[in-house]
């Protein structure tokens with residue numbers, strides 16, 4: 001049975017969790033857009049993610065929460081919004097408890113290790129514990145798995161999470177919005193993920209149906225304008 005999980009209706013900060021899959025720039029852009037929008041963010045970066053930041057972008061992300069907050073403020077060049085960073089294994093953090101209210105949680109990107117542990121109810125770090133809390137509290141949890149190809153194990157774990165109420169939103173690019181750059185693609189992916197939670201982090205070019213072709217049924221007659 002699939003538990004319903006919809007758009008966020010609660011109040012409070014959003015939990016942005018980053019695990020050790022490829023696509024760390026998506027996490028950075030998500031943080032930047034959320035803070036620019038004046039949102040409150042509880043950020044938790046897994047130990048695996050800290051290694052991937054180093055491997056993909058040569059970045060040394062500090063584990064210490066205060067140092068990490070200063071790091072992200074400088075890196076995103078955004079002073080608005082509220083940011084609280086958590087150590088990857090701090091199981092005593094507010095977001096480790098169901099009594100701490102949030103608007104929802106996004107794991108971007110989500111490694112297959114993190115997906116598997118959450119699907120099994122094993123919470124070894126704060127990312128997994130916070131996800132476990134969101135599922136048990138029936139709060140929105142959006143998981144953005146990054147791996148290819150997916151094995152049957154990955155697919156079964158993702159299915160179990162969808163059945164438990166998570167939304168599975170893989171960061172898969174689209175072309176219908178006619179991206180002109182990698183930045184356009186990154187923005188589309190990030191804005192679309194948070195769209196699932198009800199956030200409007202940018203101008204999402206929504207599909208309105210195919211453009212009218214001259215002479216096709218329903219096309220405006222020559223010389224007329226459509227609204």
Ligand SMILES: Cc1cc2nc3c(=O)[nH]c(=O)nc-3n(C[C@H](O)[C@H](O)[C@H](O)COP(=O)(O)O)c2cc1C
Pocket residue numbers: 018019020021022023046047048049051052055056110111112113114115146147
């Ligand atoms: C550069 C790099 C890229 C990786 N990309 C992925 C990936 O896309 N998906 C994945 O599931 N694991 C990926 N991994 C492996 C995970 O980082 C590894 O399994 C790690 O233990 C996950 O830890 P976490 O789930 O605690 O974040 C990558 C590792 C490295 C070093």
